Amino acid sequence: MRIGFIGIGAMGNPMAKNLIDAGFDVTVWNRSGEKCQPLVAAGARQADSPAECATADVLITMLADDAALDAVLREHDLIGAMAAKTVHVNMATVSTATAVELAQRHASAGKAYVAAPVLGRPDLAAAAKLNIVAAGPADAIEQARPALGRIGAKVWPCGDEPVRANAIKLATNTMLVSAVESMAEATAMTAAHGIEPGDFLEIITSSIFSCPAYLGYAPAMEKRDYDNPQGFKLRLGAKDIDLALTAAHAGNVPMPMSATARERLAEAMAAGDGDKDLSVLAETARRRANV
Amino acid sequence: MRIGFIGIGAMGNPMAKNLIDAGFDVTVWNRSGEKCQPLVAAGARQADSPAECATADVLITMLADDAALDAVLREHDLIGAMAAKTVHVNMATVSTATAVELAQRHASAGKAYVAAPVLGRPDLAAAAKLNIVAAGPADAIEQARPALGRIGAKVWPCGDEPVRANAIKLATNTMLVSAVESMAEATAMTAAHGIEPGDFLEIITSSIFSCPAYLGYAPAMEKRDYDNPQGFKLRLGAKDIDLALTAAHAGNVPMPMSATARERLAEAMAAGDGDKDLSVLAETARRRANV
Amino acid sequence: MRIGFIGIGAMGNPMAKNLIDAGFDVTVWNRSGEKCQPLVAAGARQADSPAECATADVLITMLADDAALDAVLREHDLIGAMAAKTVHVNMATVSTATAVELAQRHASAGKAYVAAPVLGRPDLAAAAKLNIVAAGPADAIEQARPALGRIGAKVWPCGDEPVRANAIKLATNTMLVSAVESMAEATAMTAAHGIEPGDFLEIITSSIFSCPAYLGYAPAMEKRDYDNPQGFKLRLGAKDIDLALTAAHAGNVPMPMSATARERLAEAMAAGDGDKDLSVLAETARRRANV
Amino acid sequence: MRIGFIGIGAMGNPMAKNLIDAGFDVTVWNRSGEKCQPLVAAGARQADSPAECATADVLITMLADDAALDAVLREHDLIGAMAAKTVHVNMATVSTATAVELAQRHASAGKAYVAAPVLGRPDLAAAAKLNIVAAGPADAIEQARPALGRIGAKVWPCGDEPVRANAIKLATNTMLVSAVESMAEATAMTAAHGIEPGDFLEIITSSIFSCPAYLGYAPAMEKRDYDNPQGFKLRLGAKDIDLALTAAHAGNVPMPMSATARERLAEAMAAGDGDKDLSVLAETARRRANV
The missing domain is CATH 3.40.50.720 (NAD(P)-binding Rossmann-like Domain)
Incomplete structure (x- = not known):
């Protein structure tokens, strides 16, 4: 072939x-x-x-x-x-x-x-x-x-209909970005209580969050190294959320979680992290919380 | 013993x-x-x-x-x-x-x-x-x-310090509620594009979201049956988010994803769904989007 | 001339x-x-x-x-x-x-x-x-x-530079839509405490919110009549927020309030209110709260 | 007497x-x-x-x-x-x-x-x-x-019923905090387009936002001086939003705008601005956007 x-x-x-x-x-x-x-x-x-x-x-x-x-x-x-x-x-x-x-x-x-x-x-x-x-x-x-x-x-x-595959892909990426941002925020919150990010991340990714959406991003958050060339560039995540919100709004579907996450991506890009792996959201969350 | x-x-x-x-x-x-x-x-x-x-x-x-x-x-x-x-x-x-x-x-x-x-x-x-x-x-x-x-x-x-275990538990539940709300919104978005919720949910929970945080709630969303007595009552999820936000704010840690999700829980409770399983967020999302 | x-x-x-x-x-x-x-x-x-x-x-x-x-x-x-x-x-x-x-x-x-x-x-x-x-x-x-x-x-x-005038206009409209949505939510909150929307709206628009951004929308909320042909169509507000968020994101400026409001506009449009005056957000807020 | x-x-x-x-x-x-x-x-x-x-x-x-x-x-x-x-x-x-x-x-x-x-x-x-x-x-x-x-x-x-007066006061303060945060975000957005904050703030507070909720905070944003002893301390704003959200949630009233603003207040407090005037939100917004 x-x-x-x-x-x-x-x-x-x-x-x-x-x-x-x-x-x-x-x-x-x-x-x-x-x-x-x-x-x-x-x-x-x-x-x-x-x-x-x-x-x-x-x-x-x-x-x-x-x-x-x-x-x-x-x-x-x-x-x-x-x-x-x-x-x-x-x-x-x-x-x-x-x-x-x-x-x-x-x-x-x-x-x-x-x-x-x-x-x-x-x-x-x-x-x-x-x-x-x-x-x-x-x-x-x-x-x-x-x-x-x-x-x-x-x-x-x-x-x-081809569009269905694209809608599924975009919807999946809204979930992914929301998952990583949620993990970043939870890591900042536990860090403020004196918990090592690595300890927290091990617990959650060994238990109810033991799937690629989290396992693929937790190690970078633990090591605080976001330069993985095999990673998912944050600015591409922002692009996907924009496409997803446009698709959602075309059908008048509210997506408050994605809209919230999108503004966090803008914040990360303003800090110069657009070309880093999506997991760099952990740094944005920690900076916001001063931890 | x-x-x-x-x-x-x-x-x-x-x-x-x-x-x-x-x-x-x-x-x-x-x-x-x-x-x-x-x-x-x-x-x-x-x-x-x-x-x-x-x-x-x-x-x-x-x-x-x-x-x-x-x-x-x-x-x-x-x-x-x-x-x-x-x-x-x-x-x-x-x-x-x-x-x-x-x-x-x-x-x-x-x-x-x-x-x-x-x-x-x-x-x-x-x-x-x-x-x-x-x-x-x-x-x-x-x-x-x-x-x-x-x-x-x-x-x-x-x-x-005992408080650390509680902080970890609360942080984990913020991630869980955010995950379920994100899944609910993505399901509404794909439904607006003509995709059966069950089809979408099978794809994501068989791939990058194949972990208990999603697998525990997707079947109820597919069947649209939220009365599982073994489930996680939505109002208890709201209670946990309140405790988590209080703990976060005590340390000045912003948690925008959890704050967004919390308002969706209020909406679900206003609709009378507080005693249903957390997965009933799928209905709130669909009602908002009229799908 | x-x-x-x-x-x-x-x-x-x-x-x-x-x-x-x-x-x-x-x-x-x-x-x-x-x-x-x-x-x-x-x-x-x-x-x-x-x-x-x-x-x-x-x-x-x-x-x-x-x-x-x-x-x-x-x-x-x-x-x-x-x-x-x-x-x-x-x-x-x-x-x-x-x-x-x-x-x-x-x-x-x-x-x-x-x-x-x-x-x-x-x-x-x-x-x-x-x-x-x-x-x-x-x-x-x-x-x-x-x-x-x-x-x-x-x-x-x-x-x-002409673009500056457009940036100012779009920024102003993000404030306007946020103001009207905030007023709608506050009206629902006070209504849940037994307060007539008209009473609440009179107090605020006679005191610290006595300016056109509020005075132009409060009367419709009080009368629950959103068909003013001289009004600001909700769907045009959504268009403006989309333009504003695009302009903001081009410069990596996060606008969490506007992003939150945008999803409420989607919800109102899903309910069929896109061609009504922006003040119809009061109905969306009340419906969400079941008041 | x-x-x-x-x-x-x-x-x-x-x-x-x-x-x-x-x-x-x-x-x-x-x-x-x-x-x-x-x-x-x-x-x-x-x-x-x-x-x-x-x-x-x-x-x-x-x-x-x-x-x-x-x-x-x-x-x-x-x-x-x-x-x-x-x-x-x-x-x-x-x-x-x-x-x-x-x-x-x-x-x-x-x-x-x-x-x-x-x-x-x-x-x-x-x-x-x-x-x-x-x-x-x-x-x-x-x-x-x-x-x-x-x-x-x-x-x-x-x-x-005395509680009604308190509900009105809390609802009013949710609008106030949302208004100031919206103004802060709009100021950052226009600043990213090269517009002097003072120019933008003069236009809006001379036109559709010519009321105390904005006039009381715009001058501090223009001067970037947030130490007014007659001001409204940001941490008291946070306290009021917490009371308002608790009151709203008791009646299952969602308040997404207030919830969004609350997290921005946490961010400002994490930056050490809790005892400054609420208008210091302009600095948080500018820092996030790197302008």
């Missing part, structure tokens, strides 16, 4: 690598072409233009945000360049408005489109343990499944 | 039962004496007065709130009635102010006091799978450990 | 009327042309195209939102159609991003641009009592001042 | 002074007796015990908080010491629970009790321009009115 892969960043790189290692015939493209080199060394072919990726059996896009995706699609008429058989699987987190629009544009052009955003950070991507939420035509999902099965531990089909 | 157990409610009942079943010599007391009957049938002795429980090797109290504990302690001079060897283990969730005061009152009287609040609901209590956070003199914790080992899956010692 | 006026809505209509009544030579245009009829009857000339308005001494635009403004500007090359002498005064509330972009586009074309958003509702517009916050080149503001002086009670110059 | 006045603090001192200056026969008492000296110099008599104040026609108490009031009442059996004719007018801000309890204790003893909390800071107290919200038996309010008329600009009777 031939796979085109566009967007070789912190997530795209390990995802594409897993596909190459699994023996797929992978063609990669990235705006900054040098990022493709390690994948070429691993066996990929580097395309001169995104359109070369579009004729594969499965075209995967993993671009940074709505604007980057839109730019690539429009500049290179990527939808027009797709083969009749190609399934476009967009694995990036995009807005629900973009999700709806993309589904329409593909449908108008008679092309297959699947939204398949992932749950997990670069380290899980490297381990092929992502959870993939996939929505789109059932046969298109089936065509992509062999590839998706090498990228993630599990594929969760959730219906025909 | 002789154990006195005061407070036979939704939590105290299964905890005491596990001690009886483990072969301890257990004397029980409850203000409404008839609640002791099942335990007497299981082998416990029923005290005529709380003071009779106070001469055991370990005196466990598991009363509803600070006021109930204070009333029993004062009306019956319970601290005065303790034997020299007795260790008082208070397993209820109390305020940090009460925790500090109780430690002082026991110390003044030359009696041993351990704070050992538990993480877990009545179903975990019945299964002896609670997590117990214990603080107090190390030898007192050791004396109580055989009993605690039959009540919980794990005992987490966290220092000499 | 010749004035072109584009955008004859709830605000634009009384503003243009005041200019006509003051004797200015006013040419009006609106996408739905029939809305111009009362102004024509009062003495205005109706343009066939927006470009006809662009050659006046002062071109005032008062369009509903960024998209409407952008559409008119681009479809009709309005900036290109401006005379060398024309000053474009944009009195609508737009995003700070649009404000910056418009200033650049006018500057590139060698045309004068002033941002002059207004504080006040349609009733104040009719009474020519708006407060006008104006930013742009000082001579351009001076050229427009005779017109602005007939629209508002006071012009507040605030510097060369 | 004889007046007893207990509690000579930042508010009580100017209030008592105005009564002395008006020619009333005033007896004063304060736990720290030396605070009474300026009033004695002005013509008051200093009591040796609070009970000496209790036989006057009107007994006014203006103590710091519920605990201080309760201590004086109990230690000196103040209610028992009241003459049959005496009307006790409690002008301090107390909890609604205390308000209800005090009404009952006076009623049981056959004594007259009026709650008459005030709106305004020490500077308004000195100018006799306070707004007084009075609740209690109509004849008792009438008996006190000559004195109240010298303390405030206006007396607002609001019914028989």
Whole structure:
């Protein structure tokens, strides 16, 4: 099976690598072409233009945000360049408005489109343990499944309409950011009572909070080291919350917890922590409390 | 080992039962004496007065709130009635102010006091799978450990000062209530996008939120049945957040997520849901969003 | 002095009327042309195209939102159609991003641009009592001042960069929405203590809250009648808060009060109150509290 | 008319002074007796015990908080010491629970009790321009009115039940704290756009926010000087919000704006600003935004 892969960043790189290692015939493209080199060394072919990726059996896009995706699609008429058989699987987190629009544009052009955003950070991507939420035509999902099965531990089909997968992804990230901010605040509160953050964090992540949403962020809070290159950059969390609140407000759904957390992210960014791991919220919470 | 157990409610009942079943010599007391009957049938002795429980090797109290504990302690001079060897283990969730005061009152009287609040609901209590956070003199914790080992899956010692255990418990409950409210809001948001709550909840609790804080509440949200007698009553969650915010504010620690969640609990109580399981927050979120 | 006026809505209509009544030579245009009829009857000339308005001494635009403004500007090359002498005064509330972009586009074309958003509702517009916050080149503001002086009670110059006026307007509206939501919550709280909303509202608006931000909304809360056609539509308040939060977040400024209020607006819209006056927040607050 | 006045603090001192200056026969008492000296110099008599104040026609108490009031009442059996004719007018801000309890204790003893909390800071107290919200038996309010008329600009009777006056006072203070925090956030937001705080504050307090709630705090924000001894100490604002939230939650009334503001007050106190004027929230907002 031939796979085109566009967007070789912190997530795209390990995802594409897993596909190459699994023996797929992978063609990669990235705006900054040098990022493709390690994948070429691993066996990929580097395309001169995104359109070369579009004729594969499965075209995967993993671009940074709505604007980057839109730019690539429009500049290179990527939808027009797709083969009749190609399934476009967009694995990036995009807005629900973009999700709806993309589904329409593909449908108008008679092309297959699947939204398949992932749950997990670069380290899980490297381990092929992502959870993939996939929505789109059932046969298109089936065509992509062999590839998706090498990228993630599990594929969760959730219906025909691609936007649903994006809504699920965004909603999940609101929960994640709220969880990390709550943990940060609770850590500051216990620290003010003389409890070592590491002791508190061990108790909670060994008991009722023993799941990746907490386990993935507690160690950095304990070590007070937020520079993990495999982490989830705080400013990307802010971007996701913005997309989620926009999606929620479009349907008049109040999300007071997310709105509260969003302002804490702004505070962290004002302090210069936007490019650190999301767990740096622990420092914002401690600074606020002067502990 | 002789154990006195005061407070036979939704939590105290299964905890005491596990001690009886483990072969301890257990004397029980409850203000409404008839609640002791099942335990007497299981082998416990029923005290005529709380003071009779106070001469055991370990005196466990598991009363509803600070006021109930204070009333029993004062009306019956319970601290005065303790034997020299007795260790008082208070397993209820109390305020940090009460925790500090109780430690002082026991110390003044030359009696041993351990704070050992538990993480877990009545179903975990019945299964002896609670997590117990214990603080107090190390030898007192050791004396109580055989009993605690039959009540919980794990005992987490966290220092000499009893108040620390209470601070940890309250902080943990702020995280729990925030987690459930976040899950409720995310469920409403995805529902507004046409996603079945059960589908969304399965994905998240099978992936990055696969821990008791979510798994314990998602099924009720899916079934929209919030009358689980083994659940965590929403109004008790509100009480815990009030205690946590008071403890936080005493140290000038801001907790914006908990403060936001607290107002949602008020809204749920205004709607008549205070005696339902905490998961009923899903209904409040859906009602607000009209989904 | 010749004035072109584009955008004859709830605000634009009384503003243009005041200019006509003051004797200015006013040419009006609106996408739905029939809305111009009362102004024509009062003495205005109706343009066939927006470009006809662009050659006046002062071109005032008062369009509903960024998209409407952008559409008119681009479809009709309005900036290109401006005379060398024309000053474009944009009195609508737009995003700070649009404000910056418009200033650049006018500057590139060698045309004068002033941002002059207004504080006040349609009733104040009719009474020519708006407060006008104006930013742009000082001579351009001076050229427009005779017109602005007939629209508002006071012009507040605030510097060369148009975006500043928009930032001030958006910040003011965050305060306004927060004020009305706070008043709504306080009214619900006192109502729960048996106090008639009208009694409470009279006390506060006769003492420390005796200013338009409260006086403009308290009577509707007392009468529980939110259909004032001269009012400030709740959904426009939500739009303004969205613009303000976007502007704030662009500079990493946390605005927790506005973020909290925004979710209450979503709740009101979910209840079907988006087209009512902002004061309908009193009903949302009472419903939440069941009073 | 004889007046007893207990509690000579930042508010009580100017209030008592105005009564002395008006020619009333005033007896004063304060736990720290030396605070009474300026009033004695002005013509008051200093009591040796609070009970000496209790036989006057009107007994006014203006103590710091519920605990201080309760201590004086109990230690000196103040209610028992009241003459049959005496009307006790409690002008301090107390909890609604205390308000209800005090009404009952006076009623049981056959004594007259009026709650008459005030709106305004020490500077308004000195100018006799306070707004007084009075609740209690109509004849008792009438008996006190000559004195109240010298303390405030206006007396607002609001019914028989004293607790109503306290609920109104607390609700008003939630609005005040929210207003000041909103103004602080808006000032930070505009400062991030290059606008001088003084320019922004002048515009808003000259237009839609031209009332004491804003005018009383904007000058300090402009000057960045928060040490006004006539100001409203931030930690007292926090105390009032705590009382208000407790009163609201007792009736299951959600107050999300107040809850949000409360956490900002904690942040300000953590920064060491608890004893500064409430307007110091501007600094907290600017620090958060790094402007």
